Amino acid sequence: LKMLSASQLLWFLAFLILYSLAEAMKPHLFAPEGSDAILPCSFSTKEDIVQKLFDWRKVDPNKQEVFMYDGxxxxxxxxxGQDEHFRGRVSYFxxxxxxxxASIIIRNTTVADSGNYTCGFPRLQPEQTFNIKLVVGEYFSFEPHITILGATESGVQLKCxxxxxxxxxxxxxxxxxxxxLSAEDPVVSERGGRYNVTLCTIVTPTKTNCFHCVVKQEGSILHPAVMCWIVSGASLHSLHLGSCLVCSTPASMEIYIHIYVCVFIYV
Incomplete structure (x- = not known):
């Protein structure tokens, strides 16, 4: 393979940085699955577009015609020309x-609706295009599971x-x-846009013997929750799940679900 020169490498790094900044600055819209999502697109000049052409497209993973209006x-x-996936679910104002x-509303959103969208005015000079990213997810509709796998000479193995x-x-x-805490590499599988993730770690005695698994998701539109599963036992070999405690945390732009595990370790 041909080695990149120093100048080529710098240009490549600059491109990656600019691309990352552009992605970070792109407007994001978050919607729970099954809800209606309004994708905004409008001119700051409030120009009349009744006789104009505008075209909404979903650009990844492949181009899909979402909604077109032409005078x-x-x-x-x-x-x-509308893609079958969006037929009967998209309307305008x-x-x-x-x-x-030129905003549109997508009704009864699904995970498959997630992706980057463009709102284009191809007949304008110069052509105008607006971008937005839609993220559809099942926020707080899932229940994280924590398991004590057992005790070894190294400590107690926990699975989230x-x-x-x-x-x-x-x-x-x-x-x-x-x-x-240090942990094994997460085990991740995906099917139909939904993910299964498992993370295991081995813990050793501490002052509190209390540990927690933090689950993050991009784009919270709800207040996070803290769920506590108390684990107790007379010895390393008789640990069991006990009572449950629910509390609250400040709102955030991410979902944080904390699963607390208090392990009574006897040595």
Missing amino acids: GLHYSNGLP SQELQFGN HVGGVHPKPKLQWKDSDGNV
Whole structure:
């Protein structure tokens, strides 16, 4: 393989940085699965677009025609070309066109609706295109599971598992002071846009013998919750699940579900 020169490498790194910044600056819209999502698109000048053409497309993983309006003709009144996935679920705001508003509403959203969308005005000079990312997920509709796998000479092995969720969650094990614990590589599988993630760790005695699994998801639109599973036992070989305690945490732009495990370790 041809080696990159220093200047080529710098250009490549600059491209990656600019691309990452562009992705970070792209507007994001978060919606629970089954809800209706409004994808905004409008001119700041509030120019009348009743006789204009605008075209909504989903650009990944492949291009899909979401909704097209052309001077009164559109996919809802006979204009052909709409992708089957969006047929009968997308509408626009007819009374808002005179104010330059080309926003659409996607009804009964599914995980498959997640992705990057463009709202384009191809006949304008210069052509205008707006971008937005839609993330559809089952926020707080899943229940994380924690399991004590057993005790070894190295300590107590704990497993945290979440299944059938979207967006892809990130798991971490932490101690009672919030320090991230070393863990095995997460086991991740995906089917139909939903993820199953398992993370295992081995813990040793601490002052509190209390540990928690943190599950994060991008784009919380709800307040996070803390769920505590108390684990107790007379010895390393008789640990069992006990009572459950639910509390609250401040709102965040991510979902944080903390599963607390208090392990009574006798040595």
